[in-house]
Amino acid sequence: MTLKEIKVNKPKSNFLLQLKHGIKKPLCILNEKMLDDALTEEQKNAIKEIPFLLNKEKVTMFYPGSGIDLLFPILYLNKITDAKDITIIFADQNIESETIISLMMQLTGIHAYKKKQNKIIFKFKTKKITLIIQKENVFAKLPEEILEGYDFYFERAFDLFRSSAPDFIKKAIALLNENGFLITDKKITHKYLKQISTREELKVLGFYDELGIYEKVTK
Numbered sequence: 001m002t003l004k005e006i007k008v009n010k011p012k013s014n015f016l017l018q019l020k021h022g023i024k025k026p027l028c029i030l031n032e033k034m035l036d037d038a039l040t041e042e043q044k045n046a047i048k049e050i051p052f053l054l055n056k057e058k059v060t061m062f063y064p065g066s067g068i069d070l071l072f073p074i075l076y077l078n079k080i081t082d083a084k085d086i087t088i089i090f091a092d093q094n095i096e097s098e099t100i101i102s103l104m105m106q107l108t109g110i111h112a113y114k115k116k117q118n119k120i121i122f123k124f125k126t127k128k129i130t131l132i133i134q135k136e137n138v139f140a141k142l143p144e145e146i147l148e149g150y151d152f153y154f155e156r157a158f159d160l161f162r163s164s165a166p167d168f169i170k171k172a173i174a175l176l177n178e179n180g181f182l183i184t185d186k187k188i189t190h191k192y193l194k195q196i197s198t199r200e201e202l203k204v205l206g207f208y209d210e211l212g213i214y215e216k217v218t219k
Ligand SMILES: C[S@@+](CC[C@H](N)C(=O)[O-])C[C@H]1O[C@@H](n2cnc3c(N)ncnc32)[C@H](O)[C@@H]1O
Pocket: 064, 065, 066, 067, 068, 069, 091, 092, 093, 094, 095, 136, 137, 138, 139, 140, 155, 156, 157, 158, 161
């Protein structure tokens, strides 16, 4: 499965966006058309089948080994939760944060970010999305932002890597909030994970094997 070739539009000037959204709060707006153009018809239909999972005001997603797979987590989040305030932590030890940020800007038409903190904040539909991008070995160090708990774990083609560090997934599941979700393209068994049934169509949304969604239930 590959994404269709993406045409990149020239981003609007920073000044114009700031005028539109107020100088104090220059939130950028994700170019929905570019996102739409990146998907095949089959994928667009499959998006409608993504189940709603979590009703919460503010959520955090952790995506270890993200590579440059930037759009799928955003598409998922738009369907699986009604949260208005979303943080996604992309962590990959081999990719410069700057590369991911620049690609994200090209894909979405957004063009401003807080460079110091490797953070991009933008608006998608009615949601505020904060991307935190880290060049880290997640087996050695988990992101600080999930240490107090988080709502979604997302991975794709990462099981081969994490199987060399089995403690990593145990820790990631331990930190996942009760009734939080793990979304993966590999079957996973764990005493606290309960699989949610999903439709076959969802596989076209970037998953190499099969899509598994699991809810963390400890009681
Ligand atoms: C097969 S790629 C998958 C990338 C992306 N998830 C996708 O589906 O397109 C696996 C990624 O995991 C990253 N990776 C492997 N071990 C890692 C580690 N310990 N910490 C962070 N990233 C890691 C690699 O750099 C690589 O980009």
